[in-house]
Amino acid sequence: MSEPMRVMIVEDNEALAQTTGWLVEMLGYDYRLALSGKAALEQVGDYHPHVMMLDLGLPGISGYDLCRMLRQRPELADTVFIAQTGWSEAEHRRQSAEAGFHHHLVKPLALEKLEMVLGEIAKAKA
Numbered sequence: 298m299s300e301p302m303r304v305m306i307v308e309d310n311e312a313l314a315q316t317t318g319w320l321v322e323m324l325g326y327d328y329r330l331a332l333s334g335k336a337a338l339e340q341v342g343d344y345h346p347h348v349m350m351l352d353l354g355l356p357g358i359s360g361y362d363l364c365r366m367l368r369q370r371p372e373l374a375d376t377v378f379i380a381q382t383g384w385s386e387a388e389h390r391r392q393s394a395e396a397g398f399h400h401h402l403v404k405p406l407a408l409e410k411l412e413m414v415l416g417e418i419a420k421a422k423a
Contacts, residue, residue, distance in 0.1 A: 301326050302327065302418070302422065303326070303329070303348070304321045304326050304327065304347065304349075305328070305329050305330075305348070305349045305350070306328055307330075307337040307360070308331075308332065308352045309354075309355050310352075311332055314332060317350065317406060320406070320408060324412055324416075326348075329344050333355065333357060334358030334363040337351075338367075341367065342372070345372065346376055347375075347376060348376065349364075349367065349376055349377070349378050349379065350379045350381045351363055351364055351379070353381075354383070354384070360380060362396075364398055375422075377418050378397060379400040380396075380398040381404055381406060382401070382403065382404060383403065384403075385403040
């Protein structure tokens with residue numbers, strides 16, 4: 298992949314969204330922030346992300362529902378979906394898998410874990 302991998306971060310906590318963006322950028326990837334599910338739906342067509350990191354506890358449209366909606370879009374067929382949440386219980390992991398997420402990361406995100414997951418995705422897409 299000659300261009301940097303594109304990562305869309307959907308998180309309603311603006312400070313956390315920006316911090317996650319900086320981590321993604323530090324790892325060598327491009328990122329775009331969306332502070333709501335609605336904003337993500339509006340921006341995703343222009344950005345064509347390789348990876349979408351979705352907070353599960355979004356107001357309005359939950360991260361689960363947002364993932365289901367986005368997975369129906371043909372242009373996102375190869376996009377990897379990552380749940381990023383404070384919810385670590387087995388039930389939440391089951392629900393995120395059922396919604397179509399490929400990965401379930403618990404906040405606060407450990408840089409090493411984020412680097413490993415994004416690195417594997419980038420390698421698979423190369």
